[in-house]
Amino acid sequence: MYIGIDIGGTAIKIGLVDNEGNIVYKKQIDTKAQRGYSEIEKDIISLIKSLLNIAEDNGSRVKSIGIGIPGIADPEGNKVIYCTNLGWTNVPLGENLKKEFDIPIYIENDATVAGIAESIKGVTKGYKNSIFITLGTGVGGGIIIDGKVYSGVHGIGSEIGHMIVGENFYDCNCGNNGCLETFSSATAVIKYAKKLIEEEQCETTLLEKVNNDLMKLNSKIIFDSAKEGDQLANKVVDRMVRYLGIGITNLINVLDPDVIAIGGGVSKAGDFLLEKVRKEVSKYVLFKEVKHAEIFLAELGNDAGIIGAALLSEYK
Structure with a gap:
């Protein structure tokens, strides 16, 4: 099982996803970007904890957590370098989540993760490039x-x-x-x-x-x-x-x-x-x-x- 998080300017969507890309559980909350990064990070941590509990209750182990952002992250996935819609610059999202959870964390641009989804279940499925x-x-x-x-x-x-x-x-x-x-x-x-x-x-x-x-x-x-x-x-x-x-x-x-x-x-x-x-x-x-x-x-x-x-x- 995997956890996927889609952070947008208006909503944060999170879901438990199986190996085939099927969403088995999902939840959405308002981003409320005006609150600032720290409050949004708290929400993300809380959401992850709730989904980890759901996975555990169903006898599943979460292999990794992936996050899509409307901006760019450093190659190591430790910091969000730039995210205009949320007003973030060099925020340590990946770094802090790695301290909080003993699970691999990955961060990418939201268009890139949408492209991955198309490769898994959409129009580009079966193509390597x-x-x-x-x-x-x-x-x-x-x-x-x-x-x-x-x-x-x-x-x-x-x-x-x-x-x-x-x-x-x-x-x-x-x-x-x-x-x-x-x-x-x-x-x-x-x-x-x-x-x-x-x-x-x-x-x-x-x-x-x-x-x-x-x-x-x-x-x-x-x-x-x-x-x-x-x-x-x-x-x-x-x-x-x-x-x-x-x-x-x-x-x-x-x-x-x-x-x-x-x-x-x-x-x-x-x-x-x-x-x-x-x-x-x-x-x-x-x-x-x-x-x-x-x-x-x-x-x-x-x-x-x-x-x-x-x-x-x-x-x-």
């Missing part, structure tokens, strides 16, 4: 090479969203300009749509759909409008897909994976998005006569973070 890209508020990624997580020497090896793909009209939160995240995240899609609306570049029904309140505009409305043929919405989507296609092509040309899975909130645009991405990538890949990585939509939903975190030890 896969890339998971999550399109949400930002753009995240997880890379698995020869069945093992690739995080790089310093723990930042799968920061796909910060691949530079072109110049943009606004900077990324990381301080650079041209990051994939500034073109292909939900945030980027909304920003560009607002820019075009304010500049009155194309005809659109978007304003009508949000009752002239651009604060209500979201990526789902934009993609739904694009499907309906809205000129401005399609311009926004085409730009987003162009740069996502460039980013994915770069990954294929450098890493040559078996498969790439796209998840996150934006992926709910479904086949409309998928077919556009596949077409865009086909324009740029090297050696077009050679078979390249297949691109699919991720299959797992909200439980991916728990499953992937739980079995993180098997991918290290």
Whole structure:
């Protein structure tokens, strides 16, 4: 049995997971990030203790504890180096948990653990080399090479969203300009749509759909409008897909994976998005006569973070 913890900006999810990636028990509490790191750590310790008791009552032994975070950890899993959503910098989460529990502790980026979950029970199952890209508020990624997580020497090896793909009209939160995240995240899609609306570049029904309140505009409305043929919405989507296609092509040309899975909130645009991405990538890949990585939509939903975190030890 394994314990998986998915720490998010709004909720902390924890579960007991078996060897096949099935969740046998799960629990969720509010993160309440404004309380600060120390209080959240206390909650995590309390949750782990409760699940260890449940496992023991059922005659099971917990082999390891894995944690997914919306940030980066050091390669040893002792410290969370950076976690914007929670306001953490160099916090000793792994270090403190290792003192508290005599069980191996592993910490990874949340997109990476979601990618592991897809490898266990989802669309990339059966492939040794896969890339998971999550399109949400930002753009995240997880890379698995020869069945093992690739995080790089310093723990930042799968920061796909910060691949530079072109110049943009606004900077990324990381301080650079041209990051994939500034073109292909939900945030980027909304920003560009607002820019075009304010500049009155194309005809659109978007304003009508949000009752002239651009604060209500979201990526789902934009993609739904694009499907309906809205000129401005399609311009926004085409730009987003162009740069996502460039980013994915770069990954294929450098890493040559078996498969790439796209998840996150934006992926709910479904086949409309998928077919556009596949077409865009086909324009740029090297050696077009050679078979390249297949691109699919991720299959797992909200439980991916728990499953992937739980079995993180098997991918290290």
